[in-house]
Amino acid sequence: MPGWEQLIYLLEGVPLTLSISIISFLIGIAIGLPLAFTKIYEKEIAFVVDAYEKIFRGIPEIVLMLLFFFGLGPFFPTPFNNAFFVACFVLGLRSGANQSHIYRGAIRGVGDEQMLAGTSVGFSKWRAIWYIMIPQVFTFSTAGLGSEYALLIKDSAYVYVLALLDVTKRADQLRINTGDVTWYIIAALVYIALTFPLAFALDRWGNKRKNKIGL
């Protein structure tokens, strides 16, 4: 039977797992939103967005993490010698590519008419996007964002390769020390506990909001 102290040691990895997922999710928003709107409303440079998406959805996260950490770390110790930063950065870049995809569908769902109405009251394109499109785009994206968040929680386990002490790494240490594979099962349960409530809450918020604004 796993001991309490060991269990607590495992759970001490939760803040790290959570913070990597949340920070990379936020980086993903900051990258994904401008990319999605650029793709749709700045046709001349839309190819940049395509290239970005193909690159960051195509390369394994582990490869990028190793590349940034060991490739750039020696030359730019700040920030690339910091494993936590590299983890958030790489997952954020990847999430930006995914979220760009999610928002694009949502923008089409919100419709061009909302932009037209915004333009007609005197907004510039990008200010109409900020005040009129983005609030609606989030409502449209909750389902996709929920699964994207779950993906980030899972993918945060890749930081294993950077020797960060997240849930996965700790489970592995415990297995090595005790010879008990139950630790992996406990780690699995922890991951499910981390993904499920937020995805659920996001979905509920989205549905409530959609009802209200009649989408």
Added chain:
Amino acid sequence: MTDYVMEAKHVYKTYRIKGEKKGDVKIVEAVKDVSLQIRKGDIKLIFGPSGSGKSTFLRCMDMLDIPDKGEIYLGDECLTVKGLDLNKARARIGFVFQHIYLFRHLTALGNVELALRQVLKLPKEEARKRAMAALEEVKITDCINKYPAQLSGGQAQRVGIARAIARQPDIILLDEPTSALDPELTGEVIDTLRDLAHEGTTMLIVSHEMPFAREVAEEMIFYDEGHIIETGSPMGFFNAPNTDRAKQFMDRIINRTTR
């Protein structure tokens, strides 16, 4: 100084639509050499068959569609000059859409307030006061906190009108403001427009509401196939239009409404 609030000079606009077959492109000449002057307080009404380009012309006036050729003036300012800040110009023009297009994520009040706050940059209380005044003007005061999805078509269009007038624009362009509404809801919107007319609001309206036109319009403009075919007083059009085409169209419309 010009006498006109707004003026169109020899405006042209064509656009392409995809045909039925793949790669088939049809060019539609929606606006061909259209000129029009509007003075302060004028109410002009454009009517004509659907697909004739009236709406495209109205959008050109607001530069929501950019004309291929010709000039649009807002007062002394030429909007068709390259590099002009069109957003500033559009802030001085109200536009009411056939399909309303209220901002769905904002309440009725939010819809009216948004541009006052973020385009005109009015302080909060001032914006609130003006938004409330506009909503009172269109007689929407009991549902200012409702979202567009919770409003009836007529209420929504009146909020649309409030959104257009709240900025106190030089002119209001209305693109078939009642055409998308159920027949029993057009009355309340027409009443609102009548109120605006009596207050001397400058308006260019695309509409087929003939009784309303007869009552408030100074001038009616018959528009077909991208041209202004005939211009005249409502009395003229109702009694005896000069052109055959206008005559036929008036007959059809009057028969339809009295049927």
